[in-house]
Amino acid sequence: MNIKISLQVMLLCSSLAACSQLPAPPPSAPAPVPSQPAATAPAAVAKPAGASVKPPAAAATAPAPLLHIDPAQSLIAVTVRRGGMLARLGHDHLVAARTVSGTVAPAQNRADFQFRLDQLTVDEAPLRTAAGLEKQPSADAIEGTRTNMLTKVLDAGRYPLVAVHAERGAPGQPLQTTITLHGVSRTLAIPVDIRANAGIMTVTGAVNLKQSDFGIVPFSLMGGALAVQDQLELKFTLVAR
Template identity: 55%
Template sequence: MSTVRRYALLACVCALLAACTPLSPPAASTAPVPAPVPVPVPVPAQPSLPHGARVLHIAPQESLLTITVRRGGPLARLGHDHVIASHTLQGTVAPALGRAEFQFRLDELSVDEEGLRQKAGLTTTPSADAIAGTRHNMLVRVLDAERYPWVHIAARRTGDGTLLEAEITLHGVTRTVQVPTEIVEAADGGRLQASGKLLLKQSDFGITPFAILGGAMAVQDQMELAFQITATAEDTLSAPGSGASPGR
């Protein structure tokens, strides 16, 4: 193997390690470090609904939101696509008003659950260290989750009800998008299921997609969001054996 090819291979390996591993901790210091002062992070406010409007509550154990991000750049073949998921959606739905509002925390997201990777048709298998590195880079370098911990979505039905107009607030930026949605309601009005998918761009929310080596290895700007949400009457959520957990 020529010297040039050896250096090229070494550069590729270094790039892969840089993309999929956490940042190295800073060198230890002997100087005393003051204890951080915890800053409470408020839960986004729930919508103000007319008195008497029936409200259903999202059941997190029956709901799922996933975001698929894909690799890009000339060295994309050395990286992995990723599936990020929230199992902790919380919020309310007012079916008669055609309105819903829900949110989830970024630091509660999972990365690359095996079953979700298979469902998304992803064929590579990242290691546990690579997954941990991806999650660290996502929360710290890309999303600044300490500063912007919540994703908030407010939606309302439009037209014939199969299209939702959703205001998505991410990274401190709010964008309005149209979301084709399938909605199924129980005859007694005590249960609602909604599902849909859409494409978003990270840059639309002021986010710079992760990249190294001048973009030779990068995450594509476009991401695929899909959701399956179940909302039920509050008495159903609190019934014995329902598996529901108290709100945060």
């Protein structure tokens, strides 16, 4: 009986072993031979974390050229007329600025220049003749006129410079010109003639100004019996290269 039971147990174990065994996997196909990879561009170098990526720099543009005013070729001439009941006893005067400095920017249609009051000349004989003024004053009279002009009229020690900023709109239009004199700025439309040739620009024009518009009291003597007229007549030639 024991032999019979043992035989049954052996048969049962064999059956369980056969049921628990997994089927063998199918034979695997041969691994494919890798093809030659196509040529590729070099891989980009990775940026460190947090590094900013700069855009390509824009092409640098050259600054627009500036022209410089040539003092040797430039002149601002101011005719000062006499007035009052005793005007016949006085002189008309010609005051000139020959030390004008500054720049002209043709691309921006603007100019900025200035001159010093203490460098003004008074009654140069050739300029008086060109302006139609007669009877050349004496050297003492000229020096007295210059001293009175700088100290009693223009207050050149306190306001030593005359500054000018000019802008042009359409060709042929007047210059919108801001003049700063005696600490006061005024803007005027000044007709001009502009000519440019071979890198040289020449600007000519004329304008009348009133001294009182700039807070200046015209010089006078004897209660105004002998005086300087308020209106000034300016003519100018500016050469920039």
